[in-house]
Amino acid sequence: MRTLLPALALWIGCALGVAGQENAAPSAKPATEGKVWGGLVFATNDGTELTGSQEKAPATLPQLNTRLSKVFDFKHFEILGQHHQDIFREYESWVVPSRDLFLKIDSNGPADRGGVKLHLQVWREQQVLVKSDAVLRPDSPLFIGGPKWKGGRLIFVLSLERK
Amino acid sequence: MKPPSEEHDLIRWLDGEMDETERAAFEARIKANPALAQEAEEMRALSAGIRAHLPAEMAVPHADFFNSQIQVRIGQMEIDEARRREAVAPVLGSLLSWLRQSWLTAAGAVAVAVVAFLSLRPSSEDAHSLILSSYTPSAGVQTVTFHDDNADATVLMLDGLEEVPADRKISGISISRSETEPEMASTTLFDAAGSPQLVIFRDAAGNPQFWASKPRG
Numbered sequence: 190m191r192t193l194l195p196a197l198a199l200w201i202g203c204a205l206g207v208a209g210q211e212n213a214a215p216s217a218k219p220a221t222e223g224k225v226w227g228g229l230v231f232a233t234n235d236g237t238e239l240t241g242s243q244e245k246a247p248a249t250l251p252q253l254n255t256r257l258s259k260v261f262d263f264k265h266f267e268i269l270g271q272h273h274q275d276i277f278r279e280y281e282s283w284v285v286p287s288r289d290l291f292l293k294i295d296s297n298g299p300a301d302r303g304g305v306k307l308h309l310q311v312w313r314e315q316q317v318l319v320k321s322d323a324v325l326r327p328d329s330p331l332f333i334g335g336p337k338w339k340g341g342r343l344i345f346v347l348s349l350e351r352k
Numbered sequence: 353m354k355p356p357s358e359e360h361d362l363i364r365w366l367d368g369e370m371d372e373t374e375r376a377a378f379e380a381r382i383k384a385n386p387a388l389a390q391e392a393e394e395m396r397a398l399s400a401g402i403r404a405h406l407p408a409e410m411a412v413p414h415a416d417f418f419n420s421q422i423q424v425r426i427g428q429m430e431i432d433e434a435r436r437r438e439a440v441a442p443v444l445g446s447l448l449s450w451l452r453q454s455w456l457t458a459a460g461a462v463a464v465a466v467v468a469f470l471s472l473r474p475s476s477e478d479a480h481s482l483i484l485s486s487y488t489p490s491a492g493v494q495t496v497t498f499h500d501d502n503a504d505a506t507v508l509m510l511d512g513l514e515e516v517p518a519d520r521k522i523s524g525i526s527i528s529r530s531e532t533e534p535e536m537a538s539t540t541l542f543d544a545a546g547s548p549q550l551v552i553f554r555d556a557a558g559n560p561q562f563w564a565s566k567p568r569g
Contacts, residue, residue, distance in 0.1 A: 259503035270524020329480040
């Protein structure tokens with residue numbers, strides 16, 4: 190029964206997606222603390238290893254590749270996936286630009302001088318890589334240096350979007 | 353084991369620190385308590401043995417030389433202090449006359465304003481993201497956190513992670529919004545076109561599981 194629930198949720202999601210396109214009926218949304226953008230980036234020196242992904246960084250995060258190159262010593266940075274996500278006040282929020290490396294966020298409320306206090310968990314499939322308490326502020330992204338892959342490195346970028 | 357107060361009384365009694373009344377009372381306790389009496393006797397014997405082997409007073413070697421060196425040092429300190437007073441006096445006088453000039457009042461006001469502005473400005477730490485703490489469940493994984501001014505980003509570096517096999521395909525997805533179902537403890541993720549891409553839920557062990565509308569690409 191428990192495993193049937195997600196399937197049912199997916200079916201409902203599909204139905205809502207169709208209904209949303211046809212009727213655009215507003216649904217009750219849980220309270221939020223803001224919104225984040227999460228991106229999974231592949232950094233490499235070997236251009237032939239790039240996957241050909243066409244994902245672009247949001248306009249609110251200018252010169253992302255240049256900024257990444259200041260920290261990570263690689264020539265190429267490719268966004269593999271991205272996710273715009275509300276930070277729910279009372280529920281956990283998932284930031285899943287990829288099923289291989291993703292993030293769980295719990296809000297700890299607004300920070301004193303702007304931004305939001307978060308508890309972060311970086312997951313790699315079924316394994317928690319790191320748990321962290323952080324303050325995330327606008328225009329100040331968080332770069333998480335993840336595991337190596339194909340001679341390069343996977344990087345998770347998390348950025349608080351301005352309201 | 354003796355209570356601390358009894359230990360303390362025993363030491364005071366041995367050192368002769370008790371007045372007449374206290375000593376009489378304590379010696380009465382010793383008579384009434386054979387264990388305390390034995391301990392008192394052992395400690396008194398130990399104390400007497402130590403005193404017998406160490407002289408109560410020791411002569412300072414070369415006492416005359418020692419005393420003369422102290423006097424020389426005191427004299428030197430007095431001379432140094434007198435010279436310092438002579439050097440400071442004219443400087444202090446000219447500083448006071450300089451402070452009396454009227455333009456300095458305006459300059460002082462400006463300086464106070466600058467200090468107030470600087471103290472009210474948010475520090476750089478207030479402006480950027482912060483990693484307050486981090487914990488890695490795997491023993492071999494270390495974290496390094498820092499802020500990089502050139503990148504204007506806060507960095508959480510995970511070192512010692514197991515490498516992802518090169519033949520493993522890492523595929524990304526693009527998610528624009530989500531809907532959470534608290535009763536079902538699941539979240540549905542939608543792409544920009546509003547099509548559901550994934551449903552996330554937790555299994556019995558609390559680990560995240562995915563249901564995808566499309567097979568892994």
